Amino acid sequence: MTTESFGGIAVAVVDAETPGNVGTIARAMKNFGLSELLLVDPPALDPEGEAYGFAGRAREDILPEATEISFDNLVENYYTIGCTATTNEDARNHVRYPAMTPDELTEHLGGVDADVALVFGRERVGLTNDELARIDALCSIPASEEYPSLNLGQAATITLYELRELTVEESQHPDSLHERADEADLERLFEQFEEYVAAVDHPEPKRDKAARMFRRLLGRAHPTPRETSTLQGLLRRGAERSADWTPEEDE
Structure with missing residues (x-):
């Protein structure tokens, strides 16, 4: 299955505070076959600064070709999946419940006939409740209750890795290099x-x-x-x- 079956997958970063995290996310996108980076209220991305320094080969295309977009335009034009830390919400007290885990995204997106945007929020507070209320679906990475908060770049990398069946050519999968005997x-x-x-x-x-x-x-x-x-x-x-x-x- 490829992203062509339901549109495409973009990655949106809302109000990032640290340019380096934007670069890290761009690099993860390059690793896992994504190219469309959307930035809502981004920090300045100096070609000589840490964003480009952390982007690896994504500094050649993904980062310089990133599109600035408003949150309104984002939710109006994409099927949005908010990627956030564990919310501690339940069916009685929630803004958006329940949340999928990253490994459930592939199956979920197989039934979506629209352009998709994975939406990552701010480093310290993530997406606001008002923003979450406008998101179509929610994805959360299970982590230790003692310290469930992940670095923004780490969270994006984990999520994009789990989508590799949709975004990475089959010939690039390690399993495709294994030829079973007749x-x-x-x-x-x-x-x-x-x-x-x-x-x-x-x-x-x-x-x-x-x-x-x-x-x-x-x-x-x-x-x-x-x-x-x-x-x-x-x-x-x-x-x-x-x-x-x-x-x-x-x-």
């Missing part, structure tokens, strides 16, 4: 294991159980073609050596 090759490996178990004279009543355990183990491991071939070779040589072994060799 089922036919895995079946040959299972057969090789059974031959090995017989060759080493494993107790016959226990052979079926050992074969099942081996199959379950490989089912969880998803071995690559090279790993499968190597295991086949090891089991084959082990079986051949066991077949050639005589008791006199240990005397």
